[in-house]
Amino acid sequence: MLNISLNEIYSEAYKAFRSIGIEWGLAKDAANQSKWLAEHGFYFLGSILKNADLYKKGELSLLIKENTLEKPLSAALIGLLLVEYVSSANLKWKGYIYDYKFLCAAMGIIGNEQNVQLILKKNKKIIACTLGKKIYVQKDMVNKTEHFSLEPYLSNQEFDLNKLQKIEKLPAPKVNKKCWDRLKLMAFETYVPESETSKSGAGY
Numbered sequence: 001m002l003n004i005s006l007n008e009i010y011s012e013a014y015k016a017f018r019s020i021g022i023e024w025g026l027a028k029d030a031a032n033q034s035k036w037l038a039e040h041g042f043y044f045l046g047s048i049l050k051n052a053d054l055y056k057k058g059e060l061s062l063l064i065k066e067n068t069l070e071k072p073l074s075a076a077l078i079g080l081l082l083v084e085y086v087s088s089a090n091l092k093w094k095g096y097i098y099d100y101k102f103l104c105a106a107m108g109i110i111g112n113e114q115n116v117q118l119i120l121k122k123n124k125k126i127i128a129c130t131l132g133k134k135i136y137v138q139k140d141m142v143n144k145t146e147h148f149s150l151e152p153y154l155s156n157q158e159f160d161l162n163k164l165q166k167i168e169k170l171p172a173p174k175v176n177k178k179c180w181d182r183l184k185l186m187a188f189e190t191y192v193p194e195s196e197t198s199k200s201g202a203g204y
Helices: 006-019 024-039 045-056 075-089 101-114 177-188 196-201
Strands: 093-098 118-122 125-131 134-137 145-152
Touching: 006 024, 006 045, 006 177, 024 045, 024 075, 024 101, 045 075, 045 101, 045 177, 075 093, 075 101, 075 118, 075 145, 101 118, 101 125, 101 134
Parallel strands: none
Antiparallel strands: 093 145, 118 125, 118 145, 125 134
């Protein structure tokens, strides 16, 4: 295992997503979610690689209103947009999501920044919620496609927080060396081979 800084995780994740053709805004969102997962003790490197592979195969949707079991919404790429959409419109969203922990990351980021109260459910069972800038999550689900609902938390709703784990920051993220090397190799592909054109564009 390696100790990697959060800035490095963000930078390499961003470049890796850009390397597969993700536009810069979505790549930035995905990198921020990856950094949040690392900072809060989630395994994320293998998930980045798998998401990238599925995206390249055309098996993930980037449309909030268009997703199926066969082509679910990519929480890694659209998670932040989905959370902002639900919270700003104050509505309930239902759909198929691949790798829900990235959506939990988005909930954690927006919940902390904007004090937004949200609930994520699977088959009417609460999987994650944000309350008072804190996030509570069920972490032991497998990373596969599931049908979820995401909705604002209403003050008259009651549920047992003891069934969820309060997620806290960790002092030093650790990553798997083999997965980290693969991610850096993907990130390297974003660099433009040195040429007279690239030099002039780089300020030489």
